Amino acid sequence: MTGTDGSSGSTAPAASAAGRSIAVTDLSLVVLIGATGSGKSTFAARHFKPTEVISSDYCRGLVSDDENDQSATADAFDVLHYIAGKRLAAGRRTVVDATSVQPEARRQLVKLAREHDVLPIAIVLDVPERVCADRNAARPERAALPRHVIQRHQRELRRSLRGLEREGFRKVHILRGTEEIDAARVVTEPRYNDLRHLTGPFDIVGDIHGCSVELEALLARLGYDDGRHPEGRTAVFVGDLVDRGPDSPGVLRRVMSMVEAGTALCVPGNHENKLGRHLKGRQVQLTHGLAETVEQFAAEDERDPDFRRRVAAFIEGLVSHYVLDGGRLVVCHAGLPEKYHGRTSGRVRSHALYGDTTGETDEFGLPVRYPWAEDYRGRAAVVYGHTPVPAASWINNTICLDTGAVFGGRLTALRWPERELVDVPAERVWYEPVRPLLNEAPGGREGRPLDLGDVAGRRIVETSRMGRLAVREENAAAALEVMSRFAVDPRLLCHLPPTMAPCATSAEEGFLEHPAEAFAYYRDAGVREVVCEEKHMGSRAVALVCRDEKAATERFGTAAGVTGTLHTRTGRPFFDDAAVTEQVLARLRSAAETAGLWEELDTDWLLLDGELLPWSLKASGLLRTQYAAVGAAAGAAFPPALAALESAAGRGADVGGLLARQRERAADAQAFTDAYRRYCWTTDGLAGVEFAPFQILAARGRSLAAELPQDRQLALLDRLAAGDGSGLLRTTRRLRVDTADEASVAAGTTWWLDLTAAGGEGMVVKPLATGLREPGGALVQPGLKCRGREYLRIIYGPEYTRPDHLVRLRQRALGHKRSLALREYALGLEALDRLAGGEPLWRVHEPVFAVLALESEPVDPRL
Structure with missing residues (x-):
């Protein structure tokens, strides 16, 4: 392992090549080098996937229909470089099958690897000229290849062998002779920065800068005992262990021992990088705290003469950044944009150590850091340090843990995956900062909250x-x-x-929807236990309720006086008056307090899904223009029409059939009016308004919609409603049904019939458990609504129950x-x-x- 992220840059000696393993990084540009006829295509086919290999001959055929058309070579290599670039950008290992014996050809490939921040690896197939000539002669398409071409390739290859590392290849494998080539094995090795298999949990510690007392206090608070955590947690240090503080050797000794014991990981900071150069005897300026570290090392030499060597080796082996926890976490010193995650190059290492600057300096003469975190849109959380901030805070999906311990601030750690911050105060100001800590900006920025590019297209x-x-x-x-x-x-x-x-759709006479179909669906999907929940006829509303204004501000960044929101299923404010919204939230907050939900769920905010009643509260416009208009028209048209028909029948006219049909239509129209009127009543402010929550969606650190089964959800909401003294909250009636038990299914059907006969809208049938899948692997419907016969008049029209209409409506898709x-x-x-x-x-x-x-x-x- 080296300080350049583990790329050794060594050329394997030919004497040890026989039967050896050829280590090739999982993400790299592998260049096969050898004269025509040396067996590169055969080697590539044997050791790499077909999709990994890009052949110059194949690309020549793509552009000219003739793989031997040398006039198409320039275009063919344009295609080869383009395809290779696309693969490398996508994070795919790429193998170039071309002679690549000319320095210029290799130079372009090394440049391509650097552009995509991957390792260029050379595999040289050094085969005698006679073997190459015999192989070409055996191939009809190359039988006429002049002998001098092979000789020229061999000469160029000989001139290249000693200079491949200087050209930029980070690994060079030379295989001499057919026996060595045939015996070689290609072994894929992961990048040193790829630790996705380590899932933690982790405790990520910010910049320490020689503050050993604070480090020991923080480790103790995190639960570590002599460098080990009883629950097997792993510490991760973001670098800048040394300089400025009182005891850099003590910090190094602790961190090095933990890394050696396997209880910690560490990435280098710019201060370790500079110290490492000093320990190698390089000329560096003893500034920015390095002079203090050098002085402390001098005192350490008497106690431990081997300490310098071990520190130098430790720093030499540090990797620029780590990708952890399945790719969900990236740890580095100075921050890292997503395009560099898991990549290996000098540019990546430089950014991880020093960050990027705008080229400007501030009033203190210090470089202005480029605010990369404000534009970050990566999926992985990036945890870093380097630039001290007054307090750690998340910016997009990044967080800086350098809270200036050496400057008298705090030493901070992040517990992952809990995302919980733990810190300890500095004992004193150990080093006066050039720029006051409170002037640091990154920790106080929230970043751009949303961007058009996040949603457009x-x-x-x-x-x-x-x-x-x-x-x-x-x-x-x-x-x-x-x-x-x-x-x-x-x-x-x-x-x-x-x-x-x-x-x-139900085939039951007189019904379009019936519980039998809902129960059958879940039974066939392998879901035995379901919950039938009363369906409230109101308007869907989502309530975000914070325990107090402070909780709302800290978690959601709200303005003063805002403690949450109440919005419709399309995200609009439910009430135009913000004061009315706050009144609703206050009642919900009080009910949660009385019910003890804040403490039980260990949260200071709740997200609730429910129905706000009456329906007329939000749908008054729809009622007036659509439903009431139909009822009014029917009320105006049918009485005189019936009176005229009855009068005609009294005079002996044969209108009995028509009169019966019109009476049925009038009854249907009245049933339609009665149906929607059940869900409308007058309100005054919040008087007459009801909220029926049926699910707790989330709380701090928990997605309860995916965690709690339906019966547990409703039990908590019953307590919430019981804790409400204002009359706002309404409970949801329900019944558990066993879909494999005929008696239980019958009871569920009866419950639904009684509920709808009494004017209820219907019910929603939900699996008791959440996130279930069918035997074939598809998700099970999270709920099926089964609406009452009379309620469906509002949806499908007054006369929908007529047999001819039901036949047509049953064809719905x-x-x-x-x-x-x-x-x-x-x-x-x-x-x-x-x-x-x-x-x-x-x-x-x-x-x-x-x-x-x-x-x-x-x-x-x-x-």
């Missing part, structure tokens, strides 16, 4: 439950219009509820609606997972925005 959203989900460009445009003009504060828009599919429901459900849970995980706002908004965009897909609105 066709989008692909990665979800943990359904993989990659696509959002069409036209749907994204419609969602952007709604969200940018009408939605609540984006910092508070954490979730949009998914649509819900109805149960399969549910496939698209069900697909939409599953996709929105997966996106909704993804947003909650990211919210609970403390991910940046743009990451939470990505699936939230996608839900809104999917709502623009054309689907029958009656479903």
